[in-house]
Amino acid sequence: MKYCALLRPHANSRYQAEALKLARAELIALLAKSGCGTDVRCETRADTDWLAFEAGALDEGQLSLLCLAAHLYVLFEETEGALRPLRGQNAAYLGEDLPLVLKYKGKTNETFTAFLLNLALCASDFGPDEPLAVMDPMCGRGTTAFAALNRGWNALGFDQDAAAVDEGLKYFKRYLEYHRIKHTASDQSMTAGGKQAAVLHTFRFASTPEAYRDGDTRALTMAAIPGDRLGLVYRKPCCHLIVADLPYGVQHAPGGGRRRPSLEDMLYEVLPVWVELMHTGGAMALSFNVNTLRPEMVRGMMAEVGLDVSDGPGYEGLGHWVEQAITRDVAVGVRRF
């Protein structure tokens, strides 16, 4: 059977060409995860970008996995030249606009964030239907966390920028209240060596009042804490996937007021901590600016901390132009033991 995916357009035409490459890689990774072939072709119809692939009849599980695709608008089945719409992206657990509403300088694009989540998921040993826990240790105001919550997963977001974390938490509280989503909020002070290491702010909620009443809830935890200190707060694995858009070295210099190590030094410090926080079988997807962090160095560092760096179709050739001074790449690694 032939399937065709109509892709979401992007406002910036230069990025659009790059998005097609990412969309193809993402679909290959999702097809591989769903046990289908990975031969994906780019097609142009009515001056629009499409991706096409052949597969047997897709079951419900395969369809819902493929419809996580960040770049997908509508998936069609093609029979004798006629297109039959199958479905669009999966419904959001809380609300499609959750990761979209907040706009700010330095925000990671929501589609790209969903793409990173997909690569991490596909590389991992976990399936999308388990309520996974996703950690973004450089979460800014929480784009990754909000995208993860919308999949019905749990999310942990940390950043050294206390103001960004606070903004993210305030926004989420307003969102829950505005949409009358039943929830509780709690704070937990974490100490290390007799000193306060962080205050964990947690919201617990559910997509429907019935699910909330039945205890079928999800959680968002956010805290202001630098990436290298997370081991003081969590002493055992707390997440299945780690997704982070690392500072580009353009707008977000690392170190804040504390000190200013190079991005490379910073990565050396945080990676051994992060890998310990991921369950065995979990995967990490990191994006970074190749003008400030060399791709082979990032992958080398991931391998040094024991990650099995993903390569091959879906995981390589992901370098893409974003804007002047920023060419982004993605590295994915799996914790095997």
Ligand SMILES: C[S@@+](CC[C@H](N)C(=O)[O-])C[C@H]1O[C@@H](n2cnc3c(N)ncnc32)[C@H](O)[C@@H]1O
């Ligand atoms: C590219 S931004 C990520 C933006 C985020 N994905 C969003 O959409 O809001 C990089 C983030 O890394 C944070 N950061 C830089 N160095 C850090 C460190 N050592 N520990 C924790 N966060 C750090 C910055 O404060 C910034 O929020």
